[in-house]
Amino acid sequence: MLPSSLPTPRLRDPDSVPVLRWGIVGPGWIAERFVKSLRENTRQQIVAVASRSRERAADFARTWSIPGAFGDVQEMLALDRLDAVYVATPHNHHYPDALKVIEAGKHVLIEKPLALNAREAADLGERARARNLLCMEAMWCDFLPKYDVLSQLLADGALGDVHSLIADHGEHFTIDHRIFNPDLAGGPMLDLGSYLVGLSVKVAGKPKKVIAIGQPAPGGRVNGQTSMLFEHGNGMHAVLNTTLFSNTPCAATIAGRDATLVLPGPFYNPGPFTLTASDGSRTLTFEDPKNRYDQLYHEAIHFAWCVGEGLRESPIRPLQATLDTLSTMDEVRRQIGVRFNEERD
Ligand SMILES: NC(=O)c1ccc[n+]([C@@H]2O[C@H](COP(=O)([O-])OP(=O)(O)OC[C@H]3O[C@@H](n4cnc5c(N)ncnc54)[C@H](OP(=O)(O)O)[C@@H]3O)[C@@H](O)[C@H]2O)c1
Structure with a gap:
């Protein structure tokens, strides 16, 4: 509700x-x-x-x-x-x-x-x-005030049963950027896709089914774009796209039976979001200045707090969340045939 x-x-x-x-x-x-x-x-x-x-x-x-x-x-x-x-x-x-x-x-x-x-x-x-x-x-996005509010809403069941996540992350890079370099594990997956897969895992856990298609960047040295379809244990479908070919809205929509949460692009940056009841009767808006990298310090503050408390696992970004995200990306890469140099025999 x-x-x-x-x-x-x-x-x-x-x-x-x-x-x-x-x-x-x-x-x-x-x-x-x-x-x-x-x-x-x-x-x-x-x-x-x-x-x-x-x-x-x-x-x-x-x-x-x-x-x-x-x-x-x-x-x-x-x-x-x-x-x-x-x-x-x-x-x-x-x-x-x-x-x-x-x-x-x-x-x-x-x-x-x-x-x-x-x-x-x-x-x-x-x-x-x-x-x-x-x-x-x-x-860094996991430590932003915006993601904390998002986490609380999900934990409280404010959206009802969450059935869909639709998100994209496309950015234009000049050809000299390391993202085009196969010797630096180039391609959009690890840079941009981390945010998409990380959000999907955050909302609904590690997906139980993954379907992915990929397309090479010009020259064929790295992947250029990847589209992903996940089915999660709670029934949520995630429809995700990441591309190096151009800028896309980088927005995310998390839809539940009771309400829809819309994160305008870039969804993983500081910025506002809306939560609208499914019957359209009410909208709540989270206000947040779009001050991008100014908010990087939240991750360091959390880290220092963990060290001070003697914690060896972050309650916000535990290793399991990282492993669930990476193992999902591993499966995506397996399906689209992307292996990094370090993974070759
Ligand atoms: N949190 C975010 O919003 C965000 C944004 C961008 C990137 N990132 C992440 O941060 C990491 C670095 O990205 P970046 O964009 O900052 O990269 P970058 O500008 O290329 O900087 C990486 C640095 O690593 C050093 N380095 C060590 N070995 C290298 C090698 N073989 N080739 C090139 N550089 C090497 C370089 O410093 P020296 O040459 O001086 O050794 C270089 O300045 C990536 O994992 C990326 O995913 C995060």
Whole structure:
């Protein structure tokens, strides 16, 4: 049943969590936004950055006033005064980089997807557990106030039986972007599809049936677009498309018998959504400024809170959610014939 008003987001005060000393691996596009968001919204300390090039690390460190700059991850990990590391390298570097971090005894926050496939992700999870470390996927949307309200609505059954999820994520990239590079696990699935499959798993759990079709990008070196049809255990159908060919609305609609929730594009970013009763009698609107990457800090605050509480599994993004998402994407890739270099014998 539609509630009288929307639930309030359960926000954690950034000043209420332990201040971690962070290192960063991969000073690229998202790392820059992560640092900016942490600097503007939290007291978290970014103490070191590691790149494949000492000069690039030093440039990044200068720009963001970070005290330590390293041309090698292992050198950075030798620091005593380091609590956690944010891995922001391309997808196929997540596993080897995170492995080094775990072996050095540091907590690790890994950009999405946590690893190339469920096998790698499970291995990282087990190794982190064995060393009593937190290993969490930086699926930033899951930590946004907007997704928290969405989670509360789903848990409260506000939509009634959820029968359909329809979502797309298409983005235009220039040909020089790493997404076209087969040696960096290119194609839309891991970059854009993670949000689609992650939402489907969040709403209805791991799908029991997966049907997928794919089409190569020009030149045929990576997948260009993939369409997915899932049947979930609760009967929900998910109809999902991700493409590199052009920009699409990136919207998501979650339809239940009692109400329909519409997330305008980009559905995984901060922004408003509406919940409308099926008889059209009422609409509730969640208002949220569309301030995109400013809200990256929520994932870091949650991570620091988990560390402070001694949690080695995030209650918001537990390893199982990551594994369910990745194993579903593994099946999609199996059906469309996409294997990454690291998966070949
Ligand atoms: N949360 C989000 O909204 C969001 C948005 C975009 C991307 N992401 C995720 O973040 C990760 C990084 O994406 P990005 O767009 O930030 O990538 P990017 O701009 O290419 O940065 C990745 C960095 O990784 C380092 N790197 C290490 N090995 C590399 C290699 N073999 N080739 C290229 N770079 C290498 C590079 O730094 P050095 O050359 O200095 O070593 C590079 O700057 C991806 O997993 C992606 O899915 C998340």
